[in-house]
Amino acid sequence: MSPPEWLEPNLRPIQKDGWRAYLFRLMFQHHKPDERRFDVVLLIAIVVSVLIAILDSVALLHVRYGTYFYAAEWVFTILFSIEYLIRLSIVRRPLRYALSFYGVIDLLAALPTYISVFVVGADHLLVIRVLRILRVFRILEMVEFSKEGSELMRALHSSRRKIGLFVLFVVLITVVFGAVMYLVEGPEHGFTSIPRGMYWAIVTMATVGFGDIVPVTPLGQVITSMIVLIGYGIIAVPTGIFGAQLIQSGMEKRASRRIDSTDSCARCGEREHLAEARYCHCCGERLTVEAAE
C-alpha cells in the first residue's frame, strides 16, 4: 500500500542542478547525512517554538516573560515563513505541494501569528505547529520505524470499513439514548437538550464519566446502567477488529516469507516449500530455478 497522493505528492525540483536543486534535496528528502541534519534542526525549531507557545499560555509566565515569548514567536514565525516560501519556490509544481498534507501544515505553522495581529488570542493556535513533528515520521520511516509504522497503518487501513460501521453504530446509540435521557431526566437534572444528552451519552459510553451531568431519577439510573453495559461490551469491538487485523497481516507476512505456494515440484507436485528450498522436501527432486524463485 503506497501512501495516497495528498499525503506524499510526487514532487520534483524546479531545476535539476544548482542551488535550488540542492535546497530541494535538503528540504524534501531524508536519506543523506546533510538532509538528515536539516531535518534535525527543523525538528528542534518546531519543538522549541511549540514549547514557547505552551509556556506563554501560563498566566504567571506570560506576565514575567511575555515580551521575550512574543519576540521568539515572531522570530520562529518569520523563519517558518521563509522556509515555506523557499519550499514553494524550488518545487516544480508549487500548487501540488501547497495543497498536500505537509504543505497545508507548513502554512498553518506560520499563519496564526499573522492573524493574531488582527484577532486577539489567535497566536495560541501556534501549537498547531506541533503537527509539523509528523515530518519526523518521514525521517524515522527511512531508518527503523518504517516496518512498524507501515504495519500499524496497514492494519488501520484494512479495518477502516469495520471501524466505520462501528462509529455509525455508536452515533445511532448516542442519538437514541441522548433523547431518552433528555425525556427521562429533563432539564432540571442537567439534560437541558438532546445535544447535551448526546454529549453525556458519548462521555458515558466511552467510560470517561466526568460527572458534570449525572442521572438522578431511578429510571435514569437504570437506563444509565444499560448504556454503561453496552459501552462496556462494545469497547471490545474496535480492539478486537484492530488486533485481529494486526495478527492476520502478521501471519500473512510470515506465511509469504516462509512458504512458496505458487510453484510446484515437477515430479510429485508438492507446492509448499521453504522460500530458500532447492530440492523438494517431499520427494527429493531438484526444484527448477523458476520454482525456487
Place this chain on the structure above:
Amino acid sequence: MSPPEWLEPNLRPIQKDGWRAYLFRLMFQHHKPDERRFDVVLLIAIVVSVLIAILDSVALLHVRYGTYFYAAEWVFTILFSIEYLIRLSIVRRPLRYALSFYGVIDLLAALPTYISVFVVGADHLLVIRVLRILRVFRILEMVEFSKEGSELMRALHSSRRKIGLFVLFVVLITVVFGAVMYLVEGPEHGFTSIPRGMYWAIVTMATVGFGDIVPVTPLGQVITSMIVLIGYGIIAVPTGIFGAQLIQSGMEKRASRRIDSTDSCARCGEREHLAEARYCHCCGERLTVEAAE
C-alpha cells in the same frame, strides 16, 4: 449465516406487474439505480427530520424557530405515514412486514408526533427515527460493507454464549458489591439503597466513575479498590472473546480457502483434502491435477 426471519422476512409484492410491483421494487429492493435513488432520498429525509427533532430540543432554538420545527415535524410525519401505508398496501402479507424489525421501526418513525397531540413531550421521541438509518445498512450491504458487516455479525453471533455468561457474571458481582457497599457506606454517604449501590457498582466496574456517589469510609475505599481491580481484570474478557472470535473466523475462512472443499475425489467423491494432498486420504486414489489445484 442468513439473517433471522424477523430481521429479513421473505416479502413479496401483491402484484407481479403494474405500478404496485414497481413501488415494491423501489421501496423494498436495493440493487438497481432507481431503487438506490429512492433509498438515498429516504436517507436524507430521515437525517433531516432527526436533526430537526434534535435542534428543537435546544431551548434557545425552540423559542426562535419552534413553529418552523413544528411544521417540519408534521410534514415529515405525514410523509413517513404515507410511506408506511404504501409499504403495507403493496406487500402480499402486510402483517409479516408490520411485525418485522423494519416494519416496527417504520411505524415508530411516525407514531410519536401523533401521540404528542395527547401527551406533552412525546414528540422528542421522534429521534427514534434515527433507527431508520439502519435501512442504509441494507443498501450498503449490497455494495462494499457486506463482507465487513457480516463478518462482525458472525463473530458477535458465535460468541453470544460466552458474552451471555460474562453478563450474568457481571450481574452477580454487581448485586453482591451493591449490597456490601450499602451496608458499609450507608445512606449518609449516598448509598441510599441496594439498587443505588448496584448502579454505583456498575458505573465503577465499567470504569465510568461519575463521582456522584463515592466511598468515604476507609473500608469502603478498600472494597472499591477491589471492585476496580476486578473490573479492570474482566474488561479483558469481552475484548478477548470477541477478538479471538474475529481471528478464528478469519483463519477458518483462509483455511477453507486452502483446504480444497469444492473439488472431489474422482473415485469416492470425498471433498475435504489437505491442501498438499496428492492422493485421496479416503480411498487412496491419485487426485487429478484439477482436484489438486
Place this chain on the structure above:
Amino acid sequence: MSPPEWLEPNLRPIQKDGWRAYLFRLMFQHHKPDERRFDVVLLIAIVVSVLIAILDSVALLHVRYGTYFYAAEWVFTILFSIEYLIRLSIVRRPLRYALSFYGVIDLLAALPTYISVFVVGADHLLVIRVLRILRVFRILEMVEFSKEGSELMRALHSSRRKIGLFVLFVVLITVVFGAVMYLVEGPEHGFTSIPRGMYWAIVTMATVGFGDIVPVTPLGQVITSMIVLIGYGIIAVPTGIFGAQLIQSGMEKRASRRIDSTDSCARCGEREHLAEARYCHCCGERLTVEAAE
C-alpha cells in the same frame, strides 16, 4: 482440566435406594427432567428472595411493605434452612459437602436472617443468596454453556500466572505513586494518607476517575498524566494475555481435531493426516488401523 475438589467434591448418597437416594438425585444431580425441575424451582426461589432483599433496602418500599418483606424473608430463610439440613442428611460424608464451595454458599444463604435477630442490618447480607445462582451454571453446564464456560475457565486458568504477575506489578506501582502523590499534593488537597493516595492511584490507573480526589498542583497534574498513560498502556496487558490464551486454546483444539500428528504412514513416513484419513494423502498407501485411530 477437571474442577478442583473444593468446587465439585465427589459426593455420594447415604443410601443406594429409597427416598434419601431419590432426594440426593433430585438435589445434587442435574440430568433428568425431574432433577431439572427441582433446579428451576430453586432458581426461582433464589431470584425472588434476592429481589425482596433488594427492594426492602429502598426506604420508600421498606416503609410501605416492610412487614410483608420481613415475612417473606423468614419464609425463604426457613425453606433454605430445611433444604440445607436435608442436603446434609442425605450425603454420605456431610462435612465434605459442608466445606465445599456450594456447601458454604448454601449455609450463607440462610445465616444472615438468623444473625439479624441479634445484629441490626445483617439481613441486608441476604443478597449473598444471589451466589446460589451459580448453581445454575451446573445446570447449564449440562446443556449448552458447557463448552463456552469451560473454554473461558481454561483460558483464565492457563493465564493465571501472567495475570498474577500483572496484579503484583499494579500493586507496586500503586504503592509508589500513592506515596509520591501524598508527598506532592498533601493532606490539604485530599491526599490525607498513603493508603488514601493508593486508593486514588488505583481508581485513576483503572481509568475510573471518580473525581473525589484530584491533583491540584501543577507537579501533581504532571505525575497524574504519567500514571494515566501508564494505566492506559498496561490496560492492554490483561486483555492481550486473556485474548491470546483464548485464541491459542482455540487453535490447539482445532488442530487436534483435524490432524493426527503422532502416527505416521508406513511407506513414506508422512505424519500429518486428517483425523478420518484411511489412505496416506501423500503416497496413497493404506494407513494401518492404528495409524487411522
Place this chain on the structure above:
Amino acid sequence: MSPPEWLEPNLRPIQKDGWRAYLFRLMFQHHKPDERRFDVVLLIAIVVSVLIAILDSVALLHVRYGTYFYAAEWVFTILFSIEYLIRLSIVRRPLRYALSFYGVIDLLAALPTYISVFVVGADHLLVIRVLRILRVFRILEMVEFSKEGSELMRALHSSRRKIGLFVLFVVLITVVFGAVMYLVEGPEHGFTSIPRGMYWAIVTMATVGFGDIVPVTPLGQVITSMIVLIGYGIIAVPTGIFGAQLIQSGMEKRASRRIDSTDSCARCGEREHLAEARYCHCCGERLTVEAAE
C-alpha cells in the same frame, strides 16, 4: 533475549572460598534452600517496613504509634544499610553492582530515613523500598514464573517501537486538543493554560475523566465528544499491538517446536526443515529417521 547489563550485571564474589563467598552466594543467588531462605527473610523485612511507612502516614495512627513507627523505621534502615554495605564489600567490582538496577534500589531503600534528618517528610519516600520486592521476581524466575514473565517481557520488548509510535501520536493529539480547548473554553471554565488543557486532554482521552475540569460551552462539548471518540478508538491500538505480539510469539514458539531446528541434514548440514520434510530441501538428501523425528 537475555536481560540487559544494567538489570543483571555479571557479578562475581571477591573471594572464591571463605565466608565472603558464602555470603555472596546467600545474597546474590537464588537456587539452593539456604539462598531461598535468605530471600524470604529479606522479602518479609521489606513488606513489613513498607507497611509501617504506609501506616505512619495515617494521621490517627501517627499520633498514637508514631514513636514506635519511628523506631522501627530506623531499625529497618540500619539493617538495610548494613546489608547494602555487605553486598558492596563481597562483590569483586562494587561499582558495577552499585550502578546496576538493584544496586540503586538497594541504596534508595535506606537513603530516605537519613535524608529525613535534614528534610522534613522525606521519610515518606521510604515506600520506595517496595521496589525491592522486584527482587522476588528473581526468586520466582527460577521456579515457575520464569516462562510467563519472560514471555510477557519479550512481547513488550518486541512491540516497543509500535508502542513508542503510539505514545508520540498521543502526545501530538494532547498538545493540539489542549490548546484548542484552552482557546474554546478559556480560563473562566477551568482551562487556565495550555498545560492544564493538556492535562485535561490526557485524562479525558484515557477515559479517566475526573470531572475537575469539564467543558461548559456547546462547542467545547462537541470537541470533547470528538476527543472521547478518538480516545475510544485508539485505546484499541496498544491492546491490539500487545495481544498480537503475544499471540505471534506463542505461534512462533509452537512453530519452532514443529519445524525441526536442531537436527541437521547429514550431507549439507541444513538445519531448518518443514516438519513433514523427508528430503533435505537444500541438497535433496534423504533425511534420516532421527532427523525426521
